[in-house]
Amino acid sequence: MIDTTKNTRMYTTFGTKSATLLKIGVAAKLISKAKRPLLIVGAGILGDELLKRALSLGRLGIPIAATGDSLKGFAQTDVEAAYVNLHSLAQFMADQNWTGLDGTSSYDLAIFLAHRKYYVNQVLSGFKNFIPVRTMAIDRHYIQNADMSFGNLHAEDHLHALDELIESIEIARRE
Amino acid sequence: MLKAGNFTVAELENVHITIGTIVNALESTTGSAEERTKSKIPASKNAGPTPMPGISALRNWDFKLLERYPPIYTPTEDMCTMCTFGPCNLTGNIEGACGINMATHQAKLFLQSCLLGASAHSAHGRHLLHHLIEKYGRDHPIDVGPSNLKTPNIQTVTGIKPETLGDLESVMDYVEEQITTLLATLHTGQEGAAIGFESKALHAGMIDHVGMEVSDVAQMSCYPMPKAEADTPLVDVGIGSIDTSKPVVICIGHNVAAVTYIMDYMDKHDLFDKIEIAGLCCTALDMTRYHSKADRNAKIVGTIAKELKFIRSGIPDVIVVDEQCVRADILREAEKLGMPVISTNEKIMYDLLDRSGDDVEDILRDLKEGKEPGVVLFDFDKVGELVPRLALAISPARREKGLTALPDDETFKTLVSSCTLCGACSLACPTNLPIEDAMKSAASGDIVPFESIHDLCIGCGRCEFACPKDIPILNVIDKAAQNVIKEEYGKVRVGRGQVSDPEIRAEGVNLVLGTTPGIIAMVGCSNYPDGTKDLYTIAEEMLRRNYIVVTSGCNAMDIGMHKDENGQTLYERFSPRFEKGGFLNVGSCVSNSHITGAAIKVAAIFAGRNITGNYEEIADYVLNRVGAVGIAWGAYSQKAASIGTGCNRLGVPVIVGPHGGKYRRALIGRPYDTDKWTVLDARNGETMPIPPVPEFMITTAETVGEVLPMLAKNCIRPSDNSMGRMIKLTHYIELCEKYLGKMPDDWHIFIRSEADLPLAKREPLLRILEKEHGWEIDWKKKKIIKGPLTKVDVSAQPTNVPRLCKEATK
Numbered sequence: 001m002i003d004t005t006k007n008t009r010m011y012t013t014f015g016t017k018s019a020t021l022l023k024i025g026v027a028a029k030l031i032s033k034a035k036r037p038l039l040i041v042g043a044g045i046l047g048d049e050l051l052k053r054a055l056s057l058g059r060l061g062i063p064i065a066a067t068g069d070s071l072k073g074f075a076q077t078d079v080e081a082a083y084v085n086l087h088s089l090a091q092f093m094a095d096q097n098w099t100g101l102d103g104t105s106s107y108d109l110a111i112f113l114a115h116r117k118y119y120v121n122q123v124l125s126g127f128k129n130f131i132p133v134r135t136m137a138i139d140r141h142y143i144q145n146a147d148m149s150f151g152n153l154h155a156e157d158h159l160h161a162l163d164e165l166i167e168s169i170e171i172a173r174r175e
Numbered sequence: 176m177l178k179a180g181n182f183t184v185a186e187l188e189n190v191h192i193t194i195g196t197i198v199n200a201l202e203s204t205t206g207s208a209e210e211r212t213k214s215k216i217p218a219s220k221n222a223g224p225t226p227m228p229g230i231s232a233l234r235n236w237d238f239k240l241l242e243r244y245p246p247i248y249t250p251t252e253d254m255c256t257m258c259t260f261g262p263c264n265l266t267g268n269i270e271g272a273c274g275i276n277m278a279t280h281q282a283k284l285f286l287q288s289c290l291l292g293a294s295a296h297s298a299h300g301r302h303l304l305h306h307l308i309e310k311y312g313r314d315h316p317i318d319v320g321p322s323n324l325k326t327p328n329i330q331t332v333t334g335i336k337p338e339t340l341g342d343l344e345s346v347m348d349y350v351e352e353q354i355t356t357l358l359a360t361l362h363t364g365q366e367g368a369a370i371g372f373e374s375k376a377l378h379a380g381m382i383d384h385v386g387m388e389v390s391d392v393a394q395m396s397c398y399p400m401p402k403a404e405a406d407t408p409l410v411d412v413g414i415g416s417i418d419t420s421k422p423v424v425i426c427i428g429h430n431v432a433a434v435t436y437i438m439d440y441m442d443k444h445d446l447f448d449k450i451e452i453a454g455l456c457c458t459a460l461d462m463t464r465y466h467s468k469a470d471r472n473a474k475i476v477g478t479i480a481k482e483l484k485f486i487r488s489g490i491p492d493v494i495v496v497d498e499q500c501v502r503a504d505i506l507r508e509a510e511k512l513g514m515p516v517i518s519t520n521e522k523i524m525y526d527l528l529d530r531s532g533d534d535v536e537d538i539l540r541d542l543k544e545g546k547e548p549g550v551v552l553f554d555f556d557k558v559g560e561l562v563p564r565l566a567l568a569i570s571p572a573r574r575e576k577g578l579t580a581l582p583d584d585e586t587f588k589t590l591v592s593s594c595t596l597c598g599a600c601s602l603a604c605p606t607n608l609p610i611e612d613a614m615k616s617a618a619s620g621d622i623v624p625f626e627s628i629h630d631l632c633i634g635c636g637r638c639e640f641a642c643p644k645d646i647p648i649l650n651v652i653d654k655a656a657q658n659v660i661k662e663e664y665g666k667v668r669v670g671r672g673q674v675s676d677p678e679i680r681a682e683g684v685n686l687v688l689g690t691t692p693g694i695i696a697m698v699g700c701s702n703y704p705d706g707t708k709d710l711y712t713i714a715e716e717m718l719r720r721n722y723i724v725v726t727s728g729c730n731a732m733d734i735g736m737h738k739d740e741n742g743q744t745l746y747e748r749f750s751p752r753f754e755k756g757g758f759l760n761v762g763s764c765v766s767n768s769h770i771t772g773a774a775i776k777v778a779a780i781f782a783g784r785n786i787t788g789n790y791e792e793i794a795d796y797v798l799n800r801v802g803a804v805g806i807a808w809g810a811y812s813q814k815a816a817s818i819g820t821g822c823n824r825l826g827v828p829v830i831v832g833p834h835g836g837k838y839r840r841a842l843i844g845r846p847y848d849t850d851k852w853t854v855l856d857a858r859n860g861e862t863m864p865i866p867p868v869p870e871f872m873i874t875t876a877e878t879v880g881e882v883l884p885m886l887a888k889n890c891i892r893p894s895d896n897s898m899g900r901m902i903k904l905t906h907y908i909e910l911c912e913k914y915l916g917k918m919p920d921d922w923h924i925f926i927r928s929e930a931d932l933p934l935a936k937r938e939p940l941l942r943i944l945e946k947e948h949g950w951e952i953d954w955k956k957k958k959i960i961k962g963p964l965t966k967v968d969v970s971a972q973p974t975n976v977p978r979l980c981k982e983a984t985k
Contacts, residue, residue, distance in 0.1 A: 016253045017253060043878045043881070068881045069878045069880025071915040071917060072880070072915050072916030072917070075915075075917055083920070086877060087874050087875045088871070090249075091247045091843040091845065092845060095845060097848075099847075115877070118833070119704075119834075119836055119875070119877060123249055125249045125250050126247055126250075128266065130278070141607075
């Protein structure tokens with residue numbers, strides 16, 4: 001398996017609490033055990049390779065929030081995604097009465113993929129301080145303000161890591 | 176003794192005598208600020224309830240806004256380090272040693288940003304005012320063009336209707352008192368609730384627009400700047416427009432006062448064809464406003480993002496700095512390349528000697544001989560003479576030496592080959608540009624990746640400090656992009672100043688009914704997520720859809736850098752008038768007050784509202800009826816925070832780019848919380864539901880593809896008539912389809928009747944309403960029978976202020 005916990009060089013040092021390093025097995029377990037996870041994908045998803053992985057995660061039944069203009073990646077596919085502004089999503093999640101993007105129930109795990117690092121990290125500081133939802137970054141960058149994050153990965157390793165994650169979730173589901 | 180003020184003569188009914196500024200220069204030092212200011216307020220029966228509001232006077236309005244648009248905080252650091260009780264770790268919203276929690280601390284820091292912004296503009300205004308009064312006198316009339324409403328922000332906030340420069344002093348007295356009082360609340364142990372700081376931040380933002388208006392109105396009244404003129408000339412922008420065969424003077428900052436003396440001297444001595452004079456940042460824009468004769472004009476190099484790059488190129492011979500948005504390393508960088516720096520403003524003096532009392536010949540000699548890296552010079556007559564003469568004197572030798580920081584071809588190859596691809600540069604880069612990949616390509620002879628990095632690079636130089644091999648990365652990028660840089664030139668329409676009363680009179684009805692779909696105000700700085708082209712894309716898309724696009728400051732420059740296939744900029748393609756599809760440059764950073772000013776004018780001129788000292792009512796009007804959205808796509812500065820916040824208090828929503836999350840707080844509504852989306856109908860005080868727009872007061876967006884539909888949607892207002900709503904919805908739906916690949920999920924909540932439906936899609940949309948949303952449709956008449964949450968009623972008077980309802984006034 002790709003070691004996703006090697007490189008933790010920080011984007012900047014400004015805090016006392018930084019993300020726990022996330023191994024693929026742990027990520028798979030947490031995702032499959034979550035009552036209602038939400039995969040939040042950013043504009044960086046557009047392009048074949050990452051989008052393919054996001055679609056696979058969607059096909060595993062994980063609801064998808066498409067931020068930025070990432071929704072257009074899902075337009076002609078069999079996977080449903082709902083547009084939402086990333087900053088607004090944080091505002092909604094901070095509200096205990098919010099019933100989710102589909103109006104059914106709130107989420108207990110927020111998984112972030114393919115955002116601008118400085119942007120998602122900033123929104124995640126809102127989560128870290130004020131929003132009682134567990135957060136996980138499965139991007140190719142170490143996202144300090146998430147509760148858990150992959151380390152900094154090369155683009156190719158990142159794709160492999162996502163493949164392994166998808167496979168591990170499938171296995172965990174079967175178990 | 177006679178004093179300025181309003182007097183009633185006893186026993187003579189209806190006779191009032193107003194005595195304005197009658198005393199000499201001492202007036203500004205006699206009497207209290209309040210006394211002096213009150214004397215400028217027109218007859219009190221015409222004034223609204225809050226002339227010169229103190230920091231608590233508009234709190235109820237703020238709370239109304241904040242209830243619908245609650246703050247969301249995104250701290251940039253976990254610690255508070257403001258006093259010696261701490262540092263305190265506030266992670267998880269816990270309390271620090273003084274009792275403050277994370278939310279309140281963030282609100283406090285946001286207020287701090289707004290105060291920095293407001294004080295920068297206001298101190299700029301005070302400086303200009305001192306200078307202009309000294310030169311033109313207190314009685315110099317305010318002249319902003321063909322308008323009765325000359326100072327909409329000042330009048331709405333303070334109740335003062337300034338007629339002369341001297342009158343503006345009273346306004347500044349008020350502004351400074353508010354800033355000082357607000358600043359005091361930042362001290363440890365003062366305000367203790369986040370919402371308390373939020374209301375104060377909104378106050379600071381409002382005050383900022385007053386300070387900006389003072390600055391710009393003062394300079395427009397005295398200088399030969401365009402006064403609400405539409406067809407202003409086009410001027411050159413971009414490094415590629417600079418004629419490097421001539422000596423080059425570059426003026427950096429925001430305050431044009433000193434630079435006007437240089438331009439006057441050059442004019443008088445016929446030096447415009449011998450010296451190239453250009454500016455960086457807003458001083459550049461005001462230089463072109465000051466002197467826009469076709470053959471004797473200043474040029475615009477660009478934004479703060481170009482400061483370091485332009486200096487490193489070695490092209491400038493002399494640098495003149497004033498204030499705001501001047502990089503802190505200018506002197507160090509300039510000294511390395513033998514460029515003397517002339518500081519003309521107390522705010523930026525470095526460690527330079529103040530030579531204001533010395534003879535120009537002596538200063539000229541010392542700078543020529545390189546005895547000092549620069550001087551402080553507050554005598555503007557001397558600045559005017561020294562700078563052109565110095566440029567002429569040192570340029571030939573500088574050119575001969577070929578002074579530049581850029582590497583030659585051989586050194587370039589060595590530098591890129593020495594890169595170990597460690598990635599420290601990309602990590603340090605504020606926009607995370609893939610610098611190491613470009614290094615790798617360059618080492619094998621392909622410089623194209625560096626050329627594309629060049630436009631995305633904000634020119635900060637942080638990569639160089641991160642590089643363990645000490646590669647001067649910025650120089651490498653610039654060297655690689657030389658061919659691109661040479662082609663960097665465009666056109667900017669000279670800043671027009673205000674939108675005039677007649678223009679508002681003609682266009683106001685279209686804006687309030689929605690038949691002009693909205694005003695998009697593109698303002699702010701150069702911290703873009705994806706380079707400058709995004710601005711062009713946004714402006715062009717909205718202009719083609721007949722929105723009015725208003726720009727200013729650094730945005731006005733960068734939009735002008737891009738052209739269509741015929742080589743034309745947007746300034747050349749679209750009407751410069753305040754009308755559907757018009758594209759207006761109001762001017763520099765302080766000219767942003769004219770954008771809020773235009774919204775106030777709509778309330779005053781179109782709706783006949785009394786604006787004098789009547790802020791809440793006017794903001795309420797703007798929030799419910801003026802479909803305007805501000806966008807600061809590259810906002811970096813504290814000034815952008817205060818400008819945006821001033822827009823917010825007036826009811827104008829603002830979107831910032833993805834870097835804007837670092838402002839630490841946004842005000843975002845929750846559209847699903849229907850209780851929050853109601854207003855009162857002023858005709859009878861009844862509550863009526865409204866669609867959830869604007870959805871936010873300030874928020875961020877990730878990409879241009881996201882921001883375009885957001886702009887269209889947030890121009891929708893409760894007051895739209897059916898034609899207006901249909902037009903706005905058509906754009907919202909089309910932009911979603913174009914940029915998000917799909918119809919929006921929420922279009923139906925904006926439908927009040929079939930007449931709101933986009934014409935071309937009426938039938939299929941009715942079908943969706945019936946099928947997916949359960950609405951009842953009369954298919955014979957193609958009418959909606961049941962379903963809409965809101966109804967069309969163009970004579971409704973939406974308001975958020977109970978006292979404005981008829982029932983309340985009885």
